[in-house]
Amino acid sequence: MWAVTVQDSGPSNGATPPVLGWAQVPDPTPGPGEVLIAVTASAVNRADVLQAAGNYAPPPGASQILGLECSGRIAAVGDGVDGWSVGDQCCALLAGGGYAELVAVPVQQLLPVPDGVDLVSAAALPEAACTVWSNLVMAAGLSAGQTLLVHGGGSGIGTMAIQVGKALGAGVAVTAGRAETLTACAELGADLLINHRTDDFVERIADAGGADVILDVMGAKYLSRNISALAVGGRLVVVGMQGGTTGELNIQALMRKQGSVISTALRFRPLTGTGSKQAVVQQVRDRLWPPVAAGTVRPVIDTVLPMTQAGQAHRRLVAGGHFGKMVLQVPTHDGIDDNQRTSEGTDR
């Protein structure tokens, strides 16, 4: 099969971006309890950028190929798989391997394509849906009438979190660094818009009574201010560390808020059991797919690029200014021979 490969990770300080290629690699084989997906599309996550630069190793046993989610059709079924058949459309949460024509995945990580969502767009759903649902609902217990603060409202996670927050009946505040991003967040339902370049989010959210739940991607840089921004009983959920991994925690400040700091990552969850990928995927299917099918919550897609241009998509993510997800579509075989695909594949 063809897959995106990391031709050169670049320096570990990220001074020059990694070079991604498009090359032939061995096909994966579905093991017991797994299916093989003929990938229609994958989507870009920040973890992919870190992994390409050599800063985020896949968990043991996972594919070394980039890509944490995909959509496609089932091409083969391993032993012991019930409920899925060859030819079925699906999307999936992956521990890796989505930037490829084929990927093998445990059946517990499969989701149906929600009604009303096309197969390419479905690639933009699994990571954002599972990340947002597992954190806002399962970890932080966000409920109707509460206030949610979403940092980075224009990201794939952010655009999903705004919609899920509103669907749950919460008030939603967002931060972003561009006026046009905030306007687009408002169109998705955000109630309180905070430009972090000009406004102090702690003051703005305090005026609104504090945040019952904060979904954060900045990590260390925002740790103290996020705790200041919590309402009494508030929960800070950190799912990204764009502002560093280690920060000062004032436990007394947390105690006065009766607060919690929670950090989770889908990729390191066990496959089955309490807090597993299976548990998250099942709740997403049961509780989030209905509002997606109803059009209340929709995948927000910034751009769809051929998978051969994954490097360009990564550079756009790092540069910022995107709104929603970048989808990477596997080139079709029609009219493209392998030589052509090789020549279009190198994406420097």
Place this chain on the structure above:
Amino acid sequence: MWAVTVQDSGPSNGATPPVLGWAQVPDPTPGPGEVLIAVTASAVNRADVLQAAGNYAPPPGASQILGLECSGRIAAVGDGVDGWSVGDQCCALLAGGGYAELVAVPVQQLLPVPDGVDLVSAAALPEAACTVWSNLVMAAGLSAGQTLLVHGGGSGIGTMAIQVGKALGAGVAVTAGRAETLTACAELGADLLINHRTDDFVERIADAGGADVILDVMGAKYLSRNISALAVGGRLVVVGMQGGTTGELNIQALMRKQGSVISTALRFRPLTGTGSKQAVVQQVRDRLWPPVAAGTVRPVIDTVLPMTQAGQAHRRLVAGGHFGKMVLQVPTHDGIDDNQRTSEGTDR
């Protein structure tokens, strides 16, 4: 009424302990929704020691008198109080004022004296019971088959947490600094005994598969090691900061554990509503009082001293080596005139 007074807070660095007295002060009056308790006994909490030294201000509106819990009989009932009558035995969670002959308290903070517990011993229950239940069960969701790590197993909180953990069906590990304390913890049901002076608790608990819940009183000093000691999905609950208030939080380490850091204090909870004192007291009454009445969970009392010797009790708490709670019993009027009480009252 007579009450313990802080005659001299001492230097803020705690180099010399505060001087406590026993003096006449104005009687409290029960407001609407409050009862007046004729106090039989109170008990010592570390917060009392901090407050006496001027390092822990009571919340706005609370009594300035020390004492976060008491037992006694209802002496008067304010407007709008149902279900409690003059003469009823009770114990109560207090925002302050327990080190006195009389205290006024909102009815939401009242608990009946569990069957089989005498009225003096009941003074040792409210803070430990409410702290342990609100944190282990309501905040951290400890359940059967999980592993609980209790730091300071010999404290009032620790002795209650061991018993509640076992009553919930959890495995219980404890740390303490003395062999005899650990032996006594084992008699209360603790399964894994860790002497923190000679053993690395992170290694010991890792050998047991990590802690699903840690109940911590050390704060900053243990923050990193506590996160290392968590099992996947583990919850660190910090209820004391004997080792400092501000520590480094490695969010990446927390993320790899899918972990939570939670900090709560009963004293700063609102009276009613979500996460309130009322919510805690109600659950304690419904779910913890039955095993207390059955003798499965019992108040562990180190010493009972006259309330006039509160200063001695504080010094014993600070010195360490106690096991369970120190109870302070209000002197009876029989045979003691006010002069005698004054002369015995100054406790330097």
